[in-house]
Amino acid sequence: MRLTIHYVKTVSTPGRYTDDGNTGLSLLVKKSGSKSWTQRLRINGQRKDIGLGSVKDITLEKARSIAAMNKQSVLDGRTLGHTNDITFKDAAEKVIDNHTGWKNPKTRQNWQNVFEQYVYPAIGDVPVAKVNTGQVMDILLPLWNDKQCTAKKVRQRTSKVFRWAIAHGHRLDDPAGEALRAAMPAITKKVKHFKAQPHGQIAKTVEAIRTCTAYPITKLALEFTVLTACRSGEVRGARWSEIDLDNRVWTIPAARMKMGIDHQVPLPDRCMAILKEAQHLGAGCDLVFPSIRAKVLSDNTLSKLLRDNKIATTVHGFRSSFRDWAAECSSAPREIAEYCLAHIVGEGAELAYRRTDYFEKRRALMQQWGDYLAQ
Template identity: 35%
Template sequence: MAALSGKLTKNLVRTLGPGRHGDGSGLYLVVDPSGARRWIVRVTVKGQRNREGKPLRTDFGLGGADVVTLNQARDRALEYRRLAKQGINPRYNGRQEIPCFEEIARQVHIERLPTWKNPKHGQQWINTLAEYVFPKIGRLPVSEIGQPEVLQVLLPVWTEKHETAKRLAQRIKAVLDVAKSKGFRDGENPVMTIRDARVLPQVKQRVQHHKAMHWKDVPAFYSELATKDAMAARALMFTCLTASRTSEVINATWAEFDFIEKHWIVPADRMKAEQEHRVPLTPEMLAIIEPLRMLRSQVVFEGQKRHRPMSNMAMLMLLRRMNIQGITVHGFRSTFRDWAAEQSDVSREVVEMCLAHRIGSEVELAYARSDLLNKRRGLMEDWSRYVTSSTETPSHAL
């Protein structure tokens, strides 16, 4: 049967602002402040009463306006009204096309791809759901997923792989929140209910630090490293001297370097704290990178492909080839911090700023206008001289 006409039009469905907009006969378009649009129908079930003894009047979600057209919403609303008029609760008898969890999850993944810092994060997001969630509840309609279904996913990994389980919980919550905004489910998110009720066992996490080389061993190691001709060796030497993260070094471009003022400006979108970071360049650092300018690559430390950075595993694999076991590239940041604590008289604040760590409360950060570049330059110069103290010859070009 054809859908009934009403007050709304296709154009109004697309353009109306936040609020509840009636089409007539109990059908409403609900526009959330976020801009999400969904359909609901309000019906009174004949002969049925609520807890207060009044006629049973209920709102039912009919789906998001981005997937359910105006005419489809009117058809579904008409069906719900007919059921209610016969004394049948539409919640248990209405015909509604509810997508499954996996369908909504994959759509969320596509919609959020532009928001991740790099494609790898987006792929990890969907991969964990595909591995742990889809096999168990992926084909269930999102409207049918409650606490038992969420616990079915989380309990087996909650204690053994706690970090993974926490990420799963966050991602399941996000998918169900989107499903609700599209009108496919109602009520509280079961992930939040489980968290608030403390249903899952408490897990005491052990902080795992990156394995670091003792600072007393660094000069000898650096001296051996300086004899290597590989680009990974140049990158690792620069990483040691700057106490930078692997991703910051391998993705560095020449445009980030000021050779007049002698500092490297790492843009905010490549920093963990999402704030621009200036690294003072010492003579030892410049001796590593200046010869590389002759390669005329867009990146400082070029990998196997022209104008493309090396793999993020290249420096770690170099350590393994040098038979340096149990040490990570990231650990050199800890090595620098330990050396600074024991061998320098600078404040902790200066050391933490060298590592691009956020320090202090939000109020203190709001008033911190200086990055203490000059003080940090002195410390980095001392560190560079110490690290290269056993190196007989200066760093050379490839």
């Protein structure tokens, strides 16, 4: 049959679906739900399956165009792919420059740093069309066991560059894709939890924060973080335009949330008192907790306060302390506590039919948490 845009979008049964025609183009649907284009050609008497890239990156029309070009190249006896010399570094820079969804400049710079430190020294000057799986594997192997998080970033980001190259006709496959991941040695995941205090110690910690000699706005920001169980970046980037003082609600926009979804945070009594004090100290700045220079507090500011006062936890650890308290000292169901942490609970149909975010129940639980810390 001849594939259609609607069929490509909706088909979910794993298998290979051949597009009508003589180019050998097929849609490959995996058990994981991922979809990609492949092309089966006979080159020098041998059958060869060529990956053309993900459906997310390449439209049906583009896939057909690439497949037709490849087929003609084989018939003409020409080498597949472009003969231009765009390097891997050139391609990576285009991927970075063309991306518009950076959450902040640091994320963009992090991509740049990863490429410059681990990838460019090995393949930066190599034409993107000529990089092979072995070269990518040589980059990853020294990182694979000891720097697992970094290795994952390197593989995923180099794969994105190769998928860009496929979409623009510079090469036909992704040497950092699924085949490479399957070929890498198995590793044992080492789970490292953020250091956290038992919830019974948090009230004493909050008192220590209030009475220390740190910059007043920093102290307010850290206490607000503890009371709301929010992430450091969400609090440091909070703006008055997000705060509804009358209804005691802080709405964090999707662009600043890890899950990319708007999140409403109920504000208990002590949070309202903190906001009142922050208004006085902020002197009209749009940021709720501005630095001395009226900019967003750095990501190290709150951590430094903890270190300077020898408080044995991390900023993120307060979320863990809250979660333990909710499980041990409240009657709140698991999903209510998880929603307070802006975690998505459930999957598939369950999420599709759920329309509530349990806001009023979360309001009650967060007030209980504030009262617990005030004891």
